[in-house]
Amino acid sequence: MTTSHAVVIGSGIGGLTAATALHRCGWQVTVLERAASLEPAGAGISLAPNSQRALDVIGLGDAVRSLAAWHGDGGMRTPAGRWLARTSSAAAAERFGGPLVLLHRSALVDLLRSGLPDAALHTGTPAELVGPGRAGGRRAVVRTSSGDIEADLVIGADGIGSTVRATLFPRHPGPRYSGFTTWRVVSPGVGHPFSSHETWGRGALWGSHPMKDGRIYAYAAATA
Numbered sequence: 001m002t003t004s005h006a007v008v009i010g011s012g013i014g015g016l017t018a019a020t021a022l023h024r025c026g027w028q029v030t031v032l033e034r035a036a037s038l039e040p041a042g043a044g045i046s047l048a049p050n051s052q053r054a055l056d057v058i059g060l061g062d063a064v065r066s067l068a069a070w071h072g073d074g075g076m077r078t079p080a081g082r083w084l085a086r087t088s089s090a091a092a093a094e095r096f097g098g099p100l101v102l103l104h105r106s107a108l109v110d111l112l113r114s115g116l117p118d119a120a121l122h123t124g125t126p127a128e129l130v131g132p133g134r135a136g137g138r139r140a141v142v143r144t145s146s147g148d149i150e151a152d153l154v155i156g157a158d159g160i161g162s163t164v165r166a167t168l169f170p171r172h173p174g175p176r177y178s179g180f181t182t183w184r185v186v187s188p189g190v191g192h193p194f195s196s197h198e199t200w201g202r203g204a205l206w207g208s209h210p211m212k213d214g215r216i217y218a219y220a221a222a223t224a
């Protein structure tokens with residue numbers, strides 16, 4: 001039996017998750033990433049119970065939860081501090097099957113990458129989908145500066161400005177800027193516990209979430 005070959009374009013969270021899932025199912029996987037390396041990037045990331053279930057399927061859910069702060073208690077406040085909506089751990093477990101969990105984005109990327117053979121990941125390799133192969137007509141062709149790769153399956157996980165999407169859906173208008181800009185930071189802790197929360201004002205919001213190691217993941221967003 002020949003092993004099916006999948007090419008994943010993009011090694012963000014989506015691409016690495018898809019690649020790990022296919023690898024676990026016995027596919028030969030090649031991940032092509034245009035960035036020179038998977039340097040730690042970003043700040044915190046909250047994972048809802050449904051995304052944790054996806055990570056459970058690829059065998060990484062428990063590892064993610066063990067690295068993360070669990071945010072069952074928390075909610076949204078007004079700028080004056082009044083709670084607009086509040087959730088408890090018990091309510092989160094009953095309604096959603098568990099809490100949000102929060103970890104550093106680079107810890108999640110490292111974990112996802114650890115499920116793949118080293119040889120599967122090719123950084124510094126921009127790629128584009130160029131169409132069906134010549135041989136049988138059904139294999140796709142991905143073009144890189146080192147040559148073309150034929151594959152049984154191509155996963156376009158190349159992010160918000162996806163060129164795979166532009167190739168497959170040329171009439172798609174692409175993303176449109178909503179006018180909402182976000183700034184994110186991981187900062188040292190404040191020395192006392194607090195509940196994970198967002199504060200919603202007019203055209204602006206602020207979020208502060210404790211991380212497992214005592215630091216704080218915070219963000220501001222505004223129509224700007």
Ligand SMILES: Cc1cc2nc3c(=O)[nH]c(=O)nc-3n(C[C@H](O)[C@H](O)[C@H](O)COP(=O)(O)OP(=O)(O)OC[C@H]3O[C@@H](n4cnc5c(N)ncnc54)[C@H](O)[C@@H]3O)c2cc1C
Binds near residue numbers: 032046047
């Ligand atoms: C400020 C902010 C906060 C967020 N917070 C959360 C959160 O708390 N929880 C949550 O679930 N989601 C959150 N999200 C959304 C989440 O980050 C995205 O949905 C997720 O990162 C998308 O992953 P992806 O793999 O699809 O794309 P990306 O992470 O964008 O990865 C795409 C990859 O493809 C590569 N690439 C692009 N073009 C090519 C090419 N031609 N060839 C090869 N490689 C290419 C890029 O270099 C990149 O590495 C947040 C988003 C933002 C902006």
